[in-house]
Amino acid sequence: DGGITQSPKYLFRKEGQNVTLSCEQNLNHDAMYWYRQDPGQGLRLIYYSQIVNDFQKGDIAEGYSVSREKKESFPLTVTSAQKNPTAFYLCASRENRSPRGTGYGYTFGSGTRLTVV
């Protein structure tokens, strides 16, 4: 079955450490996204990529980095510069053109819960 796989499900980070969250999709989608979710808040966009080897900052990119070397993969690194990284991280993908309508066809992974210890 096609879908998005995020790993690990739970991740613990020590102060000053970089950690990388994995996101892999087999939907053949061109566009991929990373969102952060804090308690009581909706999702906020960190980074997005529309094609391989290209990505753009979202609304809250500071302290994060990404790469897009393969169409299927869009890993997110939470660097030590991110002052408050404890949150739930969701990866999403979308086909570039949906016959159904604007923005249709977003698919989400099951998320990674990151905690600073």
Added chain:
Amino acid sequence: AQKITQTQPGMFVQEKEAVTLDCTYDTSDQSYGLFWYKQPSSGEMIFLIYQGSYDEQNATEGRYSLNFQKARKSANLVISASQLGDSAMYFCAMSLSGGYQKVTFGTGTKLQVIP
């Protein structure tokens, strides 16, 4: 800029009853899409229903229907015959046609279904 507002942080509904979750949006674009997602305690985002700005009829998907009032910029979700498994967070979201079609989310409504 686009904005989604959900004014109900939490809602209770009796099992088998219908419930309406409110959502208003703000955009000056003419072409956009509106979505509702369900997020159970496991954290995954489950797509429920979609309404395009040019769709003339309100969207329906099983027990879910979207009450789209374009002039009032509202896109309320109606869940009929609530079930215990409907207890979850519900997010309203919007995507514009331009650029990278970023999806903007509301802050969510926590729905609890009471037996």
